[in-house]
Amino acid sequence: MNRNLARITKFVGLGLVALLIAIFFPQVRSLWQVTYMALGATWKLIIDILAISLIAFIFAGLLIPFETLGWWAGWYAEGINTNLHPGELVRNVPPNMLASRYVIYLDGIAQAKFEYLPEAADFVESLEKVLPEDILIIQGLMPYSPINEPLTEHKILSFFWRIIDDLQVSNSAGIIGFLMSLIVQLRNLIVVAISADQRYGPIYNQGTAQVMYNSLINHGYQPDSGVPITLVGYSGGGQIALAAAPYLKRALKAPIEIISISGVFSGNNDILALEHFYHFVGDKDLAERLGAIVFPKRWKIAFLSCWNRAKKYGKLTITSLGPVGHNGSGGPLDRHTHLPDGRSYFQQTLDYVSGIILGNSSLIKENFTRETSNYELYQEADFNRPSFYPINQGVNPVIYRPIANWMGRLILPTPEQRKEVKGVLLEVYHADANYQNLVGQVVNLRWSKDPIVQSSVRSAKKDVYFSEDAKYSQRQGAIHPDRLNGWRQVDPLESLAGSRPNDDVIVKLSEPVEVEFLVGENRPSLVISQEPIQITGRFYGLVRILQPVTNYGETKDYFLVVHFNQKSHQFDGIQEVIRIPQVVADVNGIFPSKNQNLHKSKLNVTGWYIYGALDNSGVFVVQAIAPLALLRLQPHQVIYGKSDSWDYIKHKSWQVKGKKSTIQSVLLIPQSPVPSIQWQEGDRALVLHVYGGIGGKKREPAAKTPIFFGHFAYGIAEVIREPLANELIFDIVYYQVYTHNPDGIIAGKIAWNRFIGDRQFGWLGNRPIADTLIKFDSVTNDFDLKGTKISALDLLTYQLEIMVARYRIGDGTGGTYIGPAHNCTQDSNQALYATIKMTLDAIKSRPQLLEWLQDDPGEPEQLKQLIKLGKSIKRKLLPFGSARADWENNQTNLGISPEQDLLERLLTGLVSWRTLLPRLTGETVIKIFLKQGATIWVLRANQIGAEPNIEPIAPTPIGW
Template sequence: MLKRVVKFLGVFLIALLLTVLFPQLRQIWVVAYDTLGSALSLTISLAQIALIAILFAGLLVPLEALGWWAGWYGDQIDTTIDPGTLEEPIPPQTNVVRYVIYLDGIGQASSRYFPDGEEFLSQLAAILPDNIAIIRGLIPYSVLNRPLSDDRLFSFFWRTAERLSMSPNPGLLGILLAVAINIRNTFVVMVSADQRYGPIYNQGMAQVMYNSLINYDYTPGSGVPITLIGFSGGGQIAMGTLSYLKKALVAPIEVISLAGVISGNTNALMVEHLYHFVGDKDPVERLGPIFFPKRWKIFFLSYWNRAKRMGKISFASLGPVGHSGAGGVLDPYKLLPDGRTHLQQTLDVVTKILLEEYDSDQETEPRQLSNYDRYLQADFNRPEYYPLPQTTRSLTGIPTNLYQPIAAWMGRLILPPKEQRQFGVLLELYHAPSEYQHLIGEVINLKWLESSTVIKDIHFSQQAIYSSQQGLVQPTRLNHWRRVTPLESLAGARPNNDVVVMLREPVVIEENGGNKAVTLHITSEPVQISGRFYALVKFLQPATPDSEQFRVVHYNPTSGQFDGVEEVVTMPQVLPYENEIYPSTNRDIEKSPLNPTGWYIYGARDAGGMFVVQSLIPRSLVQVKPQRVINGIKPALNYLKKESWQEIITHKGHIQSVLLNTQDREIEQAVSEWREGDRALVVHTYGGIGGKKKEAAARGPVYFGHFAYGVARVVREPLTDELCFDIEYHQVYTHNIDGLIAGTLHTSRYLGDRQFGWLGIRPTTNILIKYDPFTEDYDINGIRRSALQTLVRELDIMTARYRIGDGTGGTYVGPANNCSQDSNQSLYAAIKAIEKAIKSNNPEYQNWLEGNPEDATRLQKLVKLGKSLRWELLPFGVARADWQNYTESLGSSLEDSPLKQLFTGLISWRAMFPRKASDTVTEIFLKQGAAVWVLTTSQVGGCDPDIAAVAPMTF
């Protein structure tokens, strides 16, 4: 019958089109209509009325949604009044384990269903246990949850249509009116799929469903799963409301689509799983992949196609089954070849899903191993490999003055169980000042002295969950934790408690009657380190055939030469990076051109008492002693932009320590201006790995590289009593396969670590910038502040956000958000904070300026620097909206709105590319008269002939 109706409507529309194109045919129609019998005339008249009603109702569909959103209906509409009904009452004292909401097809005009829908729900309830609640009776084709016949302009028409369409013998008129309901509700489905009106409509329907769940005792945040069953157009409504329901209820939601027509415009990544069942004879469902572009394969970045690739959508054929009615998915009479009815087959698959017994035949890939997972297979990469306690006094046979602790306070961070949280973390103490030696080996509390600015709830996005399965190391232990602090995100950044840190002063100790009650309070983020102690040695020769043990000679502070105590240390073979690239090698390290000046080795003793070298840094890299001095601004800029990277590529295994002397000063004077206690801004970039064992990222014509800011302090190193640079990197780093954590990393961890660092395999530049207006403190009425300190605070905020993806669990590289863009966003935020303070009308501040003319002059230079940085970083003169408002968008993947991300990134395009950003910022400081020291490395350590340096791209 439906086919005949469709043919009739087709003929009718063709005739109507011919009439419009050829007006002379109108008279023929009039004469023909007058000659018809009264019954047929009435039918045609009703059909005309139906057509007008359908068109008018279609126009009202988006208007109704907009009216609901704008509140036009006032207090007259309350979607909590009719929240649907339960298919079967929930027995008293029953703990409901799943809620099911049924959304009917486009033939629905009220809370009543056609007989096949009623039969489906009745049998489904009879099969399922009592602890699964089925909610029915919602009207998914009204944002107000209101029947078509209720208080509408065409209420009589819709009541007639519903009554005739559901009667056993509807006749031609009943079929036409049923088609009218279908067409009207098809408009609703189109509105739900529309990217303009859809969000409003879908949120309204989500509100109706939310009210229904709450009415039947659903508890938001309880984690009780919800299943939406959408038949025909109900499939689109289910997917449209999904994201709103999930955010409101914080619940796992899956969707079962029975011949559903789904647009693909909604965020399919948020569904736990979409089961999409369709019959081979269904012509209606096939319209979805045709009419909705987001389901076309060419749009591979759409939510739908990304969800398909992640295995979140299961497609299953129901065999020789149609769409609806006779021969449809709910037909209780039509038999399949196996003897089951169409309805029984549908009941079987739905029941298995709800009882968690369904096998979707999707190949669920096991979690891919990350580099971090593989690195932990080597014992020396795990903290428990090194016994506790260890001090310089326990090094048998070795004078205590040959080793120094990396810091006064050191330990391993431990994330407490969720039920034992106190908004701090635990610290297994490795080292402490002499008066607290009794605490070494104990597990104590570690907390912020002041409240943190970055405290967020963490709920993993589907992209984060998928990325974790693909091998990215993400804070999975923190998923669904509320009010997570930066200390917790640092301790929980990896699946194991293996983050070793040092604590910067001040450290406030609180002891309350015993070791168990000890709490350390800190004011700055713990610094990630490698090892516990360090020494200065020169490699002599391998002590074993496998070259894992080396004979070394310690530096003799008396003679100033490497003629001190000899010792055997172990340097275990590290595990390879991708493409069998080893992060470091011992091969011919004793022949390295850097060996004569020595190496700082970082590590700890193993159970046998042998010192294990976990990290090493060439001494000549950190000495305040340049190998070369370049005089003049133009030669300095030429070296910075061209020569420095050329030397990196050609001087493999070497370091370059170059002082850029842009002022008219003697070389000795230029060096002497780097005094003990000075601080410098570090602008860091690294390049790629080329050669025979080229990394994947360097195989294309362009390698982007990496960018970071840091802080270098000029310290007097106790082993040599000479001035050295102590460098910490504030790494804005996305989640990765190596387990590198965004935050503050000491050079021993980030650069020198033999397994996790980059010294041995990548070319790096570290540009140290000392500019008093930026790096030195201003003492304002007893409060010491500096622009560099402000930048560090902003970077601490940014890295804390990166560790948790602003609560989504994952961060990703894109044009708008990456290491370079977001590091420079922090610089922009620091500049804004300084300008705001300077422009304030605080009388005390103005008095301070008048009484400190030298500091006032420095502040004027700082303001000038800030303007130059702003203009260069934002060449279009307009600040990015997220930079202005600190918008939380770090959790998004490049696949989310790529064109928008590209446009946003272009606003700050100089900050998009690491090397360009480095050159731009450094050039500005140079032109302002800053002192600049360039430290470069080129795959330093042992010799690996199969790799070569690749410079990052610039303009």
């Protein structure tokens, strides 16, 4: 349309000049009249037609806002039905076929009726031929009417538009046909301007969103199904699509992307609400460039506009089509002009659009240099790679036990495998006794089809396109899910498997695990209902380290150990030589742990749990370690009473000076009298995890200032009977809401032996850590409403599983960051707040509530506890008296750079200012539970097995 635009501009300009001259200069008007009378009949006809057309055009332009307002106000009553023309599918749908994606094509400003001009019709038909049959294309909508009504029907000027439409498609109409087509384009250009207008636009755009909604529903789309939608907009159709998409997304709860071909945009609309926005523009396209000049929100100075923020955060990809114009000859749908590579302009556009819809476009990949990460350094050691350990492990079952019934290594499927796998792949390391034949095999790992599970999965699914902040973070050495960049609808299993550059995520599967052998599939499938738990090692043992072995192997990593004897309950069992390798130092030269002098530690007396696997020589390699004295249910100190318990938490718990290489296990019992019920097998507790900093001669960069914030997370601890020691211990799993980092730590469910005990990737050897376990009936016990069980802990894990999955991909931006409104502490506590609210809502909505309150006085007391707890948490974590809007509605904006909407997010963060500080948050929540009589168990460790050049730093006590 570059030529057409110039002609339109010239035509309108001359007309306006002539009109002004005729109005303000009567003498000239007489000259016009004389000139007109002197013209021949043909030219008189042309001028008459143009004059009538101009009047009709002005009248039609004035009617457009009234049509929009009329639709909104319901003036048309039953005379208008936007369901009458819901568009049509380009191909017939096979019976019972489930669509994997819907595509809606919105044509350019030359459209006057449902049928397209030949070049647009050709494009849609060609696109249909290259897409699989389960991708449905909808055509034939009228985007230039909020009521989906073509210009040629049911309008005051419909006869006029029918004449114009006949002329513009006629090969013999000549200049008259061309001029008439300009009238259509001018009229629809006004519609595009209205869509972009911040006054009339919202109303008009909701109208077009309603039209697309009706069309999708008519062709089988199920709201809240998660089936993605692609809107392809040509020329003005791009602006219409962009403006309507947020409303359509809200109504359908669907992922929506837009592909713009030569579109013209205002920059007013919320591109950030989309999965992604692709914009293709030719170098000779003057019409598109006019938008960048006319609309101020596309100017670089408007850096906070949706357009510029979308460019910055990777939601907008602009691609040059080369020496291509706007439309017609030389435009993107021109079959006769060719590029240097031999493709026609038409074919290039088709390749780009189909590639994006199919998910195999190369547009989003980018190569750049990056700083070395800790993860890359750690991978240089062979013992940190899964390939170092044979799959078939012949361990002695008397002294070693598998970490879990089902274990394996996650493998991200290739883009070509995704449709077949429907999840991820798992290399099975250990299996249930009935399926030992699966060990060593690669199987499918899929989600259960249970509606609750599927709802959780849909909540976390996003298209992944790296923002500029994610790319910058990568360059600084952080590990982001680079292999997922450009993937469509990444689910939580894929984000877990693809979070690192290598397939090295080792997990255990929570029961139940179903095994499926489906006809037509070349491998069995494991079906799960919960996110896999990240672990270290495959087997564990319980040993006391006797001494280093200097004459064994090529390194000084070998130690003689004695295993725990289950019969004597002493460390007088089998002796063997194991390897405790010296791990790799990080980029700051700090060793995460040391293997020296472990045998001299006071903790060696009570023994160590060791986690690992056999190497090729049959030697057990220790990858993680845990002191039995820390995890067993035998406290070193018991404190009674609320006052003394709080004094320990506030003033004594984080005393770290001179406490390096020591642990504390302290039980706090605030109730009076002391309850008779003790911690028993099967009990569960809420875990509040906080860690401190690394000081000393090799102080970490984050601890250079006097203030160190630390880190906060929630988790679940379960009391289990560990079979080797035959005693009760705490089995702790964290729900780590963790930002992208240079260590390759992945947000998710992480076992204690991975997040803390891992000698290379964990924190036991170089940070002070505190795990506070809270046992409180209304949170840790189920509510039983006449047979209907409701668990606050289960609802919390449900909330946190969604949260951590979203963190892994930054809600599609590829990265998460620490900011004033959203960080690990804030978002973890939003989940707690939402859990209590959901639990209360679930209980109160049950019809058997009144009967339950009358029949079981114990359970109502538990309900009163929860109500009181919810009020206390709201009052303390939200001290201004009202919930943050995102907390109240359980909506979180993740993957956002701290700079984005800085002032707004700072104010939002101040509403919940206590959750800006990990230690303060932990102590605030602990105090709330203490006041209500919860039993609390504190597990503290200070750099166990650390190098001599570091010292523990407690998180700074700010806020009280």
